[in-house]
Amino acid sequence: xxxxxxxxxxxxxxxxxxxxxxxxxxxxxxxxxxxxxxxxxxxxxxxxxxxxxxxxxxxxxxxxxxxxxxxxxxxxxxxxxxxxxxxxxxxxxxxxxxxxxxxxxxxxxxxxxxxxxxxxxxxxxxxxxxxxxxxxxxxxxxxxxxxxxxxxxxxxxxxxxxxxxxxxxxxxxxxxxxxxxxxxxxxxxxxxxxxxxxxxxxxxxxxxxxxxxxxxxxxxxxxxxxxxxxxxxxxxxxxxxxxxxxxxxxxxxxxxxxxxxxxxxxxxxxxxxxxxxxxxxxxxxxxxxxxxxxxxxxxxxxxxxxxxxxxxxxxxxxxxxxxxxxxxxxxxxxxxxxxxxxxxxxxxxxxxxxxxxxxxxxxxxxxxxxxxxxxxxxxxxxxxxxxxxxxxxxxxxxxxxxxxxxxxxxxxxxxxxxxxxxxxxxxxxxxxxxxxxxxxxxxxxxxxxxxxxxxxxxxxxxxxxxxxxxxxxxxxxx
Numbered sequence: 001x002x003x004x005x006x007x008x009x010x011x012x013x014x015x016x017x018x019x020x021x022x023x024x025x026x027x028x029x030x031x032x033x034x035x036x037x038x039x040x041x042x043x044x045x046x047x048x049x050x051x052x053x054x055x056x057x058x059x060x061x062x063x064x065x066x067x068x069x070x071x072x073x074x075x076x077x078x079x080x081x082x083x084x085x086x087x088x089x090x091x092x093x094x095x096x097x098x099x100x101x102x103x104x105x106x107x108x109x110x111x112x113x114x115x116x117x118x119x120x121x122x123x124x125x126x127x128x129x130x131x132x133x134x135x136x137x138x139x140x141x142x143x144x145x146x147x148x149x150x151x152x153x154x155x156x157x158x159x160x161x162x163x164x165x166x167x168x169x170x171x172x173x174x175x176x177x178x179x180x181x182x183x184x185x186x187x188x189x190x191x192x193x194x195x196x197x198x199x200x201x202x203x204x205x206x207x208x209x210x211x212x213x214x215x216x217x218x219x220x221x222x223x224x225x226x227x228x229x230x231x232x233x234x235x236x237x238x239x240x241x242x243x244x245x246x247x248x249x250x251x252x253x254x255x256x257x258x259x260x261x262x263x264x265x266x267x268x269x270x271x272x273x274x275x276x277x278x279x280x281x282x283x284x285x286x287x288x289x290x291x292x293x294x295x296x297x298x299x300x301x302x303x304x305x306x307x308x309x310x311x312x313x314x315x316x317x318x319x320x321x322x323x324x325x326x327x328x329x330x331x332x333x334x335x336x337x338x339x340x341x342x343x344x345x346x347x348x349x350x351x352x353x354x355x356x357x358x359x360x361x362x363x364x365x366x367x368x369x370x371x372x373x374x375x376x377x378x379x380x381x382x383x384x385x386x387x388x389x390x391x392x393x394x395x396x397x398x399x400x401x402x403x404x405x406x407x408x409x410x411x412x413x414x415x416x417x418x419x420x421x422x423x424x425x426x427x428x429x430x431x432x433x434x435x436x437x438x439x440x441x442x443x444x445x446x447x448x449x450x451x452x453x454x455x456x457x458x459x460x461x462x463x464x465x466x467x468x469x470x471x472x473x474x475x476x477x478x
Contacts, residue, residue: 002323002384003120004028006047008038008064009082010056018051018082018107025113035059039067042074046321048123049116051103054083054094062097069098076126078119082107088261095267101254114245122253122275124382128365129282131313131381153273156180156201161191161217162235163210167260171204174262175269188212192220195227201273203227205252207236207243215247222251229279231272235260296370298348299355307369307377308430314381315428322425326380326388329437330358330395333415333449335374342408349406350414354399361398362391377434385422385457392418392452393462400450415450417441422454 005027007018012033019029030045032038035056042050050068054061061081069075078100083090091102101115158175162168163186175182183198185191188209195203203221207214218234221227234247234255244255253275254268294306302310314325332338332354339347351374358368358376367379378395380388396418403411419440423433440453447453452460 002026002028002382003048003116003123004030004045004321004323005116006030006032006038006041006045006050008032008035008050008056008061009053010034011053014053014105018112021107021109021112022116025116027116035061035064038064039071042068042077043071046317047077048120050077050079052079052081052099054081054090062093065094065097065099076123076130078123080115080119088264092261092263092267095264095271100271108241110245111241114248118248118251118253121251124365126275126279126282128367128381129279131310131317132282132367153270153277156269156273157199158182158202158204158269159191159194159198159200160184160204161188161209161212161214162186162204162206164206164208167206167235167258170260170262171265174265178266178269180269180273188214188217188220191217192224195221195224195230200227200230201276202231202233202269204233204235207234207240207247215243215250218247218252219250229276231276233268233272299352299370301355301359301376302367302369304369304371307367307371307379310367311379311430311433314379315423315430317381318423319425323382324384324422324424326378326383326385326391326420326422327433327437328378328380328388328392328395328418328420329434329441330376330378330416330418331441332374332399333417333445338412338414342406342412346406346408346412350404350412353404353406354414354416357398358395361394366391377437383422385454388420388422389452389454389457389460392420392454393460396450396452396462417444417449418452419444420452420454422456 005022007015007029009015010033015031015033019031022029030041030047032041035058038052052061052064061083065079065081068077068079079098080101080103081094081099082103082105084105094102100119103112103115158180160168160171160182162171162184168184172182172184183194185194205214205217214234218232221232232252234244234252235258236244236255237258247255253272256265256268294303295301296303318325332350335347338350355370358378362368362378365381369377371377380391396416399414399416404414405411419437419442421433421436421440436455440455443453444451447459454460
């Protein structure tokens with residue numbers, strides 16, 4: 001996962017230390033030495049995360065955060081405050097200003113990297129929904145109206161998984177005082193049962209359950225289709241930092257350390273619920289408004305009209321951020337033979353199954369569109385060359401490995417050929433990009449089909465990718 005991080009601190013050794021730690025993990029680092037410079041760099045460099053010192057002369061971190069969150073252009077960028085302050089009041093004040101978390105100096109490397117990866121993953125998901133809303137706005141389908149900090153959280157449904165009475169009573173009273181509804185269960189099994197029937201806006205999970213592994217429960221809930229987008233707030237002690245870091249790695253959104261401060265709990269609760277409501281509004285606004293005008297009626301995928309406007313916006317973003325994106329062009333091998341042999345009804349069924357497999361095997365912020373006939377294109381935002389290769393191989397295998405079950409008595413063996421390009425900053429047209437990807441698709445078809453070719457690389461050797469390994473699997477779960 002590539003990301004750009006803005007580090008803000010008025011003390012140069014602190015900046016250099018954080019910069020060294022982050023660059024060693026292959027993050028791109030931008031620095032600022034004052035609040036004014038931070039505001040300017042946030043707008044000019046479009047970072048994915050801001051690490052913000054509080055104690056700065058002139059404009060302190062609290063004011064910087066407040067100004068960032070008041071600016072619609074940068075309000076969605078996660079902010080982590082880095083400070084020597086330890087008072088709960090300071091943490092609560094920062095959260096109320098819009099900060100997503102606090103890290104105490106000296107910064108613990110495990111906590112730093114876990115929090116960075118977690119918030120960058122959330123930022124990328126929100127970026128994609130914002131881009132889709134912008135696309136719809138440009139097409140005149142919906143009106144632009146997106147600002148995370150102003151989102152109305154309303155009445156939320158919360159599930160608490162806790163078996164310590166003195167803690168659960170405090171949490172229950174705090175949440176109910178805010179006007180929210182709360183259900184409480186003592187075990188992971190009870191939580192799984194509850195979430196299978198009821199919908200929640202926030203899951204609060206204790207990492208100190210007597211008979212359950214709280215981190216394993218977080219992992220299970222993140223992998224479940226019904227709860228994969230529900231924010232998870234973990235509760236643990238200072239001694240639970242390794243488990244907290246692991247929980248953030250696997251997709252939990254936030255944590256609070258015991259003893260629980262009531263005001264900090266309220267601030268973190270509101271932050272997570274607000275983000276979920278914001279994402280839900282973005283999702284519903286484009287889904288309802290675009291489903292008829294901008295999707296393919298047979299497969300439910302986006303059509304060429306939406307794809308072209310959306311890709312144009314991503315190309316513009318790439319020029320501003322100087323990042324790369326991948327474009328994969330794919331079609332069904334020998335599809336004409338399928339129609340001629342089995343009929344167009346079976347051909348339509350194959351198209352639907354093919355579309356679902358492609359959709360199921362890309363990341364949540366990628367986009368797939370049907371250009372027409374048996375031709376499809378996948379857009380991979382913020383993607384380097386290796387990740388694009390791995391995704392292409394995963395798509396190829398997803399089609400090849402399992403026969404297509406249709407109304408025909410016998411399952412059909414279907415394969416796909418893939419052509420891909422990775423696009424950097426520069427003046428590119430959609431026609432040019434598709435022609436370059438199509439040229440690679442042509443090589444894949446002439447190279448025997450059921451294979452993938454990429455510009456500058458040639459044929460992809462799929463045997464080098466172990467798609468069951470944790471690193472390569474994570475690329476598709478983000």
